[in-house]
Amino acid sequence: MTLSRRKTIALLGGGFITAAVGASAYEITRMPRTASAPWGQAGGYDDPRMRALSWAILAPNPHNMQPWMVDLRTEGEAVLYVDTDRLLPHTDPFSRQITIGLGCFLEVLRMAALADGYEARVDLFPNGSDDAALDQRPVARVRFAATDAAPDPLFAHVPARRSLKEPFDMTRGVEADKLAALEAAVLPGTEIGTSNEEGFVEEFRALTREALRIELVTPRTFKESVDVMRIGARATDRTPDGIDLNGPMIEFARLAGQMTPEKLMDPTTMSFQQGMEAVLANTDSAMAYVWITTATNTREDQIRTGANWVRVNLAATEQGLGLQPLSQPLQEYPEMADLYARTHERLAPTGGTVQMLCRLGYGPDVPASPRWPIDAKVLNA
Numbered sequence: 001m002t003l004s005r006r007k008t009i010a011l012l013g014g015g016f017i018t019a020a021v022g023a024s025a026y027e028i029t030r031m032p033r034t035a036s037a038p039w040g041q042a043g044g045y046d047d048p049r050m051r052a053l054s055w056a057i058l059a060p061n062p063h064n065m066q067p068w069m070v071d072l073r074t075e076g077e078a079v080l081y082v083d084t085d086r087l088l089p090h091t092d093p094f095s096r097q098i099t100i101g102l103g104c105f106l107e108v109l110r111m112a113a114l115a116d117g118y119e120a121r122v123d124l125f126p127n128g129s130d131d132a133a134l135d136q137r138p139v140a141r142v143r144f145a146a147t148d149a150a151p152d153p154l155f156a157h158v159p160a161r162r163s164l165k166e167p168f169d170m171t172r173g174v175e176a177d178k179l180a181a182l183e184a185a186v187l188p189g190t191e192i193g194t195s196n197e198e199g200f201v202e203e204f205r206a207l208t209r210e211a212l213r214i215e216l217v218t219p220r221t222f223k224e225s226v227d228v229m230r231i232g233a234r235a236t237d238r239t240p241d242g243i244d245l246n247g248p249m250i251e252f253a254r255l256a257g258q259m260t261p262e263k264l265m266d267p268t269t270m271s272f273q274q275g276m277e278a279v280l281a282n283t284d285s286a287m288a289y290v291w292i293t294t295a296t297n298t299r300e301d302q303i304r305t306g307a308n309w310v311r312v313n314l315a316a317t318e319q320g321l322g323l324q325p326l327s328q329p330l331q332e333y334p335e336m337a338d339l340y341a342r343t344h345e346r347l348a349p350t351g352g353t354v355q356m357l358c359r360l361g362y363g364p365d366v367p368a369s370p371r372w373p374i375d376a377k378v379l380n381a
């Protein structure tokens with residue numbers, strides 16, 4: 001059969017369109033495949049230290065930078081270091097929050113070891129530390145010793161723990177007994193506050209909204225986020241850390257060329273405006289808050305805050321409650337100074353440092369966030 005030229009072109013054209021639509025539908029609907037694999041691999045190692053560490057890497061941490069590195073060369077020990085290429089100098093100039101994340105890591109490590117029959121004895125900053133900056137010195141030396149002490153019941157909630165970065169259900173308040181359960185989860189002597197009081201919630205919705213706005217319109221602080229955004233499933237699988245943006249709308253916008261770092265940074269673009277709307281929908285749907293303060297602000301205080309933080313997060317998981325830290329008003333850079341002062345006046349009126357501030361509410365189930373496998377984080381294995 002001979003085809004006229006016109007028909008040939010029409011068929012070819014149709015074929016290309018079908019191919020393009022087919023490829024796009026696949027691209028648009030795909031989700032990350034390997035990025036969350038470490039959640040399913042936790043505990044599956046021969047060495048008890050690797051078993052505990054494979055749980056510890058699931059800990060919450062700022063911008064999901066996963067700044068941990070572990071040396072296992074000494075038998076029965078794990079030495080934790082911070083990867084100084086994974087700090088957030090603009091929004092976290094003294095690495096206070098990064099240190100809190102390392103505290104979360106050590107607490108999950110401790111719980112995992114205990115559930116496995118080991119006491120993890122943690123010696124913090126054995127060679128000293130600097131309040132202004134983290135450096136190459138060890139963050140902790142952990143020695144593993146057999147124990148028959150009872151496991152920590154919060155450990156059971158590690159697989160389901162999330163930071164829930166979605167709007168909460170505004171028809172559902174957070175009950176006082178749930179707030180009491182969070183307050184009961186922290187270590188003895190911790191200063192923790194909670195509130196579901198209407199006036200307080202209104203005030204802090206406005207305050208956290210303004211703090212987020214400042215971060216977004218301050219180019220160097222927003223760039224720190226944009227630099228670690230993983231846009232779409234492929235990027236998330238390739239680099240399983242940072243701020244992962246996934247779902248059909250993201251893939252669609254990416255394919256349409258709307259999700260480049262330049263477009264995301266430019267306040268006149270739709271990508272910037274929709275990003276801003278999405279984060280503000282989160283602050284505006286807070287139904288209650290929880291915060292942790294410390295009288296002093298040493299590295300040890302920050303590590304302990306991390307232990308308390310992950311305990312609160314795990315208790316919230318147990319209660320079926322969603323939780324998202326909103327750290328912007330606690331950050332130590334000049335543009336945030338007024339809100340930093342106001343937040344401290346309200347939450348630490350007698351002095352001290354507000355280490356964590358977080359909104360609470362009920363929200364959707366979300367997938368586990370990406371993680372590098374533990375093998376990528378072990379030195380000299």
Ligand SMILES: Cc1cc2nc3c(=O)[nH]c(=O)nc-3n(C[C@H](O)[C@H](O)[C@H](O)COP(=O)(O)O)c2cc1C
Nearest residue numbers: 060061062063064097100101162163325326327369
């Ligand atoms: C010290 C600290 C500060 C954080 N601040 C924020 C924040 O301001 N906004 C936010 O959405 N998540 C914040 N998070 C949550 C992290 O982004 C989250 O733990 C990380 O992306 C990994 O996700 P996951 O907790 O669901 O595993 C913070 C976590 C820690 C430990």
